[in-house]
Amino acid sequence: MKNLNAKITAFGKYVPEKVLDNFDFEEMVDTTDKWIRDRTGIVERHIAADDEASSDMGSKAFADMQERFDVDPEEIDLILVATITPDMFFPSTAALIQDNIGAKNAWGFDLSAACSGFVFALENARRFIESGDYKKVLVFGTEKMSAITDYEDRSTCVLFGDAGTCVLLEPTEDEEGVLDSIVKMDGMGKDFLYMKGGGSRNPASHETVDKKMHYIYQNGRPVFKYAVNNMVDAGTELIERNGVSNQDLSLFIPHQANKRIIDACASRLDLDDDQVMINIDKYGNTTAATIPLGIIDAYDNSRLDKNDLALLTAFGGGFTWGAILLKWSIEQ
Ligand SMILES: CC(C)(COP(=O)(O)OP(=O)(O)OC[C@H]1O[C@@H](n2cnc3c(N)ncnc32)[C@H](O)[C@@H]1OP(=O)(O)O)[C@@H](O)C(=O)NCCC(=O)NCCS
Numbered sequence: 001m002k003n004l005n006a007k008i009t010a011f012g013k014y015v016p017e018k019v020l021d022n023f024d025f026e027e028m029v030d031t032t033d034k035w036i037r038d039r040t041g042i043v044e045r046h047i048a049a050d051d052e053a054s055s056d057m058g059s060k061a062f063a064d065m066q067e068r069f070d071v072d073p074e075e076i077d078l079i080l081v082a083t084i085t086p087d088m089f090f091p092s093t094a095a096l097i098q099d100n101i102g103a104k105n106a107w108g109f110d111l112s113a114a115c116s117g118f119v120f121a122l123e124n125a126r127r128f129i130e131s132g133d134y135k136k137v138l139v140f141g142t143e144k145m146s147a148i149t150d151y152e153d154r155s156t157c158v159l160f161g162d163a164g165t166c167v168l169l170e171p172t173e174d175e176e177g178v179l180d181s182i183v184k185m186d187g188m189g190k191d192f193l194y195m196k197g198g199g200s201r202n203p204a205s206h207e208t209v210d211k212k213m214h215y216i217y218q219n220g221r222p223v224f225k226y227a228v229n230n231m232v233d234a235g236t237e238l239i240e241r242n243g244v245s246n247q248d249l250s251l252f253i254p255h256q257a258n259k260r261i262i263d264a265c266a267s268r269l270d271l272d273d274d275q276v277m278i279n280i281d282k283y284g285n286t287t288a289a290t291i292p293l294g295i296i297d298a299y300d301n302s303r304l305d306k307n308d309l310a311l312l313t314a315f316g317g318g319f320t321w322g323a324i325l326l327k328w329s330i331e332q
Contacts, residue, residue, distance in 0.1 A: 006129035006137075007177030007329040010168040012065030013296045014057050015046040015161075015283065022158070029154035036158045041259020045161025045284030047146045053087040055096035057164025058142035062101045065166055073101045076168075079108030080125050081140040082117030082288035084195075084317070085147050086110055097140060106138070114193070115255050115316025117141055117288030118165075119183060119324055122312075125169045126178040137169045141288035148195055150215035159257070160216070161284035165292035176307070176327040180242050182234045189226065189319030192219045227261050227315040232268045234323035235313045239269075242325055246270050250308035250328075251298055255315055256280035256290040265313065277303065287316070299330065306331040 021044040022033035036042055048057060058081060065071055081094045094108035113120040118141040128134040145160035169177075197213025198204050208214065231254060239246065252271050254262050259280055266276045277294045286293060291312050298304045308328045315321040 004130050004132055004171045004173065005175065005177040005179070006126035006169045007172045008167045008326075009170045009329065010065050010069035010071050011292065011296050011299070012061040012063070012068060012166050013293060014060035014064055014164040016048045016052060016057070018047045018049065019044050020047050025158050028151055029157060031154045031158060039260070040159060041278070041280050042158065042284045043281040046163060048144045048162040052144070054083050054085050054142045054144045054164070055087045055093045055100060057144065057162065058093065058097045058140040058166060059100035059164075061140065061142065061164040061166045062097070062138070065168065069168075071168060073103040074105055076103040076106040076136050076138050077134045078125070078128055078137045079103060079106050079140070080121045080137065081108065081110045081142065082113065082121040083110060083140070083142050084112055084114050084117065084287060085144045093142070103138070113316060113320045114318060115257060115285070115287050115290070116183075116314040116318070116320035116322055117316070118291045119312060119314040119322040120320065121288075122178065122324060123181050123183050123322065126181070129169050129171050132171070135170060138166055139169060140164070140166045141292050143287040143289050145285070145287055148214065148216050150212055153215070155220060156216050156218055159285050161286050163283060163286040163289040163293055165289045165296065167292055167295070172329070176329050179325045179327055180238055181322065181324045182238055183322035184230070184234065185318050185320045187318065189317065192223050192319075193217070193317040224258065224261060226319055227257060228264045228268070230319070230321040231255070231265050231313040231315050231323070234321055235265070235269055235311055238311065238323045238325050244309065244325070248309055249275055249311050251275060251277055251303060251310045252313070253277040253291055253294040253298065253310055254313045256283070256294065257285045257315070302332055304328050
């Protein structure tokens, strides 16, 4: 049997209608549009409706995929959902999406790797495809970050947004799709970025609610440093071991947590501005959805064409991080 690769053959996205811009935050906390733009690059972010959960946004992203491509939900074998904002502990968001979209022949599961969720899920999905046993795998990155954000904490509330995304992976015998990957984790990062309450260590109680333990906690400065160093290291290792030069890369699509992190990574990877995908201004940090939003916006703006080489890098809570070298498969 020939070696199989996994390629992206379809994609879809959904961003909620409601937008919070930086001026809205001036009314809510002690901040300014200038501080947010200068320190993060974010201008606005989309916020889900009260009755809209992560599975709803993922399902709407799949509807967008169906408008763009000919995808039959009954042909899907497996659904992987990267999210840290599942609708509930169980059943999984994957099960909820499976029911919503009518993928009645698929099984699936959720995967928790925070902002590295999409890279971790893509790595899993491609291994299923490469086994030869799976023909169509749907990968979702879908997050309702507004559900775990403290809108009284200026150091985190300005950063996050909501979105749903999905991509379809299928096998190919050609040298395209996911060419190589690096995925890493170091649990010492647990003290820098976490949500303390609601799990088995601190089950939900009046006390956990009073102490705001169901919101994101982040110590921004060290996270910033680890994010840059680890994304650059993973990206560099991947480029070098594949004999690719920086100039061969059509597009660098990093996780969108902070424009200054992206700029620092691009500069250390020696990339030109036109090689770097930045859309954090429009969406903020949507955690597991940032990289697929980057891929889709790049394609929609004619910045990705068949055979283009893209480098994806991610960093998130855990700590988790990774990089993927992708030869894009869909013509403009
Ligand atoms: C969060 C982040 C934007 C903060 O930027 P920073 O330049 O590191 O700022 P600091 O946290 O050091 O705070 C500097 C000052 O700005 C203040 N500040 C924080 N948020 C602010 C806001 N929204 N508006 C105005 N001032 C703010 C702080 O209170 C602090 O004030 P002080 O010096 O009086 O104490 C930045 O650290 C970051 O992006 N970190 C990494 C995020 C990330 O990668 N997440 C993980 C992957 S998801």
